[in-house]
Amino acid sequence: IVHRYQVKAGSVNDAIVQQRATKRSLYHIHWEESLFAKCTTVSEAVRIRREYVEGLKQYVGMGGKVVWTLHNIKPHEGRFVQTLVSLRKDLAALSDKILVHNQAALSILQRQTGLADFSKVSVLPHPAYFDIYEPISRTRKLAGQIPSNPRALLHFGMVRSYKAIPDLIRKLSPEFMAQYQLTLHIY
DSSP states (O other): TTTTTOOOOOOOHHHHHHHHHHOEEEEEEEGGGGGTTTSSSSSHHHHHHHHHHHHHHHHTTTOOOEEEEEOSSSSSSSOHHHHHHHHHHHHHHEEEEEEEEHHHHHHHHHHOOOOOOGGEEOOOOOOTTTSSSOOHHHHHHHTTTSSTTTTTEEEEOOOOOOHHHHHHHSOOOHHHHHHOEEEEEEE
């Protein structure tokens, strides 16, 4: 794959430029709610969504390919949820491939987007949560090794206020951690 693609971060406008230049490109959408990160009003989020979708349509019309990874049921920040759902409907229609992390996400995808034909959807397991997406033994096998301390608590991803890391640390007292032989890892 490394020889076939050059991976670059960028916007839909960057993808349009790339498609014009090469006539072959792939635009992969992750964390679509980040599109609204700087928005302060619903009308601003609606405008940003409309401009983004127009850009995607232009990109697709030029022969560009779109892959979308659906990560969450709803945005972490809880803002502009209706605008996000509208965007997801457009993404479902415009994407050549949709990736989800588990079978349960298929019903969420269908409910939020109305997508009825799952032929362009693939399940790409996310081995981060024991016994949620698959049995623990399968997750460990996918990870390649059994953790040295099976009682390690992992907290990972971008450090954001909604994740309440200070509260987590305060609530996991040293006594509690010692009693249950726990370690906490923040990535």
